[in-house]
Amino acid sequence: MPENNKKLVLLDAHAIIHRAYHALPEFLSSKGEPTGALYGLSSMLMKIITELKPDYIVACYDLPQKTFRHEAYDGYKAGRVKADEALIVQLQKSRQIFEAFNVPIYDAPGFEADDVLGTIVEKYKKDKNLDIIIASGDMDTMQLVDDKKVRIYTLKKGINDTILYDEDAVLERFHFKPKLLPDYKGLRGDPSDNIVGVKGIGEKTAETLITKFGTIEEIYKKIKKDEEIFKKAGISSRMIELLKSNEEEALFSKTLATIRTDAPIKFELPVKTFWENADFKKVEQVFADFEFRSLLARLKNFFGNGNKKGANPEEFSQVLGSPGPQSPARPFENSLGLPPDVSPKKLQEASIAFWLINSDVSNPKLEDILLFAHTKSFKTAYEHIFKKLKEQKLDRVYEEIERPIMPVVKEMEDHGILIDKRYFEKLSDEYHKELDKLTKKIYKMAGTEFNINSPKQLGEILFGKLGMKSGRKKNASGSFSTKISVLEELEGENEIIKEIMAHRELQKLLSTYIDVIPKMVGEDGRLHARFLQNGTTTGRFSSQDPNLQNLPIKTELGKKIRDGFVAPQGCNLAAFDYSQIELRVAAMLSGDKKMTELFRERKDIHAGVELSLGGHFSKQVAGRKVFISKTKGNTFCGA
Numbered sequence: 076m077p078e079n080n081k082k083l084v085l086l087d088a089h090a091i092i093h094r095a096y097h098a099l100p101e102f103l104s105s106k107g108e109p110t111g112a113l114y115g116l117s118s119m120l121m122k123i124i125t126e127l128k129p130d131y132i133v134a135c136y137d138l139p140q141k142t143f144r145h146e147a148y149d150g151y152k153a154g155r156v157k158a159d160e161a162l163i164v165q166l167q168k169s170r171q172i173f174e175a176f177n178v179p180i181y182d183a184p185g186f187e188a189d190d191v192l193g194t195i196v197e198k199y200k201k202d203k204n205l206d207i208i209i210a211s212g213d214m215d216t217m218q219l220v221d222d223k224k225v226r227i228y229t230l231k232k233g234i235n236d237t238i239l240y241d242e243d244a245v246l247e248r249f250h251f252k253p254k255l256l257p258d259y260k261g262l263r264g265d266p267s268d269n270i271v272g273v274k275g276i277g278e279k280t281a282e283t284l285i286t287k288f289g290t291i292e293e294i295y296k297k298i299k300k301d302e303e304i305f306k307k308a309g310i311s312s313r314m315i316e317l318l319k320s321n322e323e324e325a326l327f328s329k330t331l332a333t334i335r336t337d338a339p340i341k342f343e344l345p346v347k348t349f350w351e352n353a354d355f356k357k358v359e360q361v362f363a364d365f366e367f368r369s370l371l372a373r374l375k376n377f378f379g380n381g382n383k384k385g386a387n388p389e390e391f392s393q394v395l396g397s398p399g400p401q402s403p404a405r406p407f408e409n410s411l412g413l414p415p416d417v418s419p420k421k422l423q424e425a426s427i428a429f430w431l432i433n434s435d436v437s438n439p440k441l442e443d444i445l446l447f448a449h450t451k452s453f454k455t456a457y458e459h460i461f462k463k464l465k466e467q468k469l470d471r472v473y474e475e476i477e478r479p480i481m482p483v484v485k486e487m488e489d490h491g492i493l494i495d496k497r498y499f500e501k502l503s504d505e506y507h508k509e510l511d512k513l514t515k516k517i518y519k520m521a522g523t524e525f526n527i528n529s530p531k532q533l534g535e536i537l538f539g540k541l542g543m544k545s546g547r548k549k550n551a552s553g554s555f556s557t558k559i560s561v562l563e564e565l566e567g568e569n570e571i572i573k574e575i576m577a578h579r580e581l582q583k584l585l586s587t588y589i590d591v592i593p594k595m596v597g598e599d600g601r602l603h604a605r606f607l608q609n610g611t612t613t614g615r616f617s618s619q620d621p622n623l624q625n626l627p628i629k630t631e632l633g634k635k636i637r638d639g640f641v642a643p644q645g646c647n648l649a650a651f652d653y654s655q656i657e658l659r660v661a662a663m664l665s666g667d668k669k670m671t672e673l674f675r676e677r678k679d680i681h682a683g684v685e686l687s688l689g690g691h692f693s694k695q696v697a698g699r700k701v702f703i704s705k706t707k708g709n710t711f712c713g714a
Contacts, residue, residue: 084129087211089137094212109161130348135191136182150526175361183338190335197336220253261329266586273321274511430609491601520571
């Protein structure tokens, strides 16, 4: 890659904003407007400017309308939850940030941002004097990687941990070339976009098929000619039959997964480079409007020399500071957008101290801390918070409880937990097969095929075709509601409801845990989740990326997920559940004899309290005692 080449950075704006919204805690301006995703986008943009030093920057957006993929397939992205209003508002406002940086914006009706990116890449990838980097929040654009000419700069975790993929890096990860990624999705599907693929084929089988036989078209050409070569390659007879009976689905899924390079846009490289065109006075204004004090402070440091229009990339990078590599486990280390005088350690200390003062603000960020202290100086804010901590007599809680835990939390995050990826692959295969069986069973019971994930189509089947009466409720769009509470009301009316609820459970387990967790595992084979001391109002620890505290335990299907978390050879995993800790503390502080006695005798505290109030055990349900009591006209139930 020639050093004197110009560098074009293409931003998948939609993906970055979505990632920032879900990675960062909710943050409101003084006007009560959500700005967390906008802050994440601004931080990411400044990281790109300082690290990549692009000559040209272009932002590409999705439009809030259906695309050619939706027209071709009703179920495209059907499983996605409707975007939060706070996210929609920030998506709309995000264009102001690019306009302030004088970054041109491109979109195309009927096409996604990925297609717009692909169209620009196709036009300029043969330009010998230009290198292209696509900055994105996901892996969808990886199929556009071309040697070292077109690379992907993507987020591994949160908005801090980034990785740059060239063709060698893609080969190392997937064991086949980037251009074959649509074939990979065509075989194994893509749950996030509701692309079906060949049901029953998982990551490992898809990888084997592609590395051994090539594209989907080549696979089907060879399988029709000689099935034996597939068996010799380790493909089972069952997999061969699945392939043969799902050719149309595989080819169609590949089409949906393929990025188009013919979006109707008129794109030319800007005449002036980003640095020649940059007007940071506009950036200063938009950062002030959104109340991004830390980012604003860094810009003002740069403007101290009178620079308002036109900039030098080296000087700009020195002022903003490149965060450099970051451990994905640590939310405060090398945080984006931190002024030079703010150390990650001090920020974490201030964040936890501020949370002790006001636990309604969970996991406070730098912006929260500065706003609370009504200052632009972190040093002043830090001193103010610890002064308040002492005034409210919370300094002992900080020093004796919270502070000693900080290094322990860091060690937990850095160490991570070992994941058995092969187990997850097998479980994925097993559950996808079961999901396929349930789908066919539901179709048979309904007397027709339909998109089970579409609330509208499901409502029409249940309340229209099958004529169910219970729980008929319409939502704002006028279609029948099919949320879980409605299905529970219908459960005794038709056997199909039981199968639909089982289908939903399986699909949720696959899309939330089984197909997702292996992708979050680091190169060390471990999952490095985040643990927050200050993530809840009550003081309980919370977990993010992923939420390990939410691993299913209520159903047998859900419990199997936990078996994928393993210990190294010669070690064992131990589970400690300090149950009902708040009640134990209450018993200790109050000295209540009955509560203390119940805990010491290891009895169920709720059952004991209810019995002492005149309750009684009424029946056994699934091996757990269920009791009912009435006290002063109120009914108490527990299990």
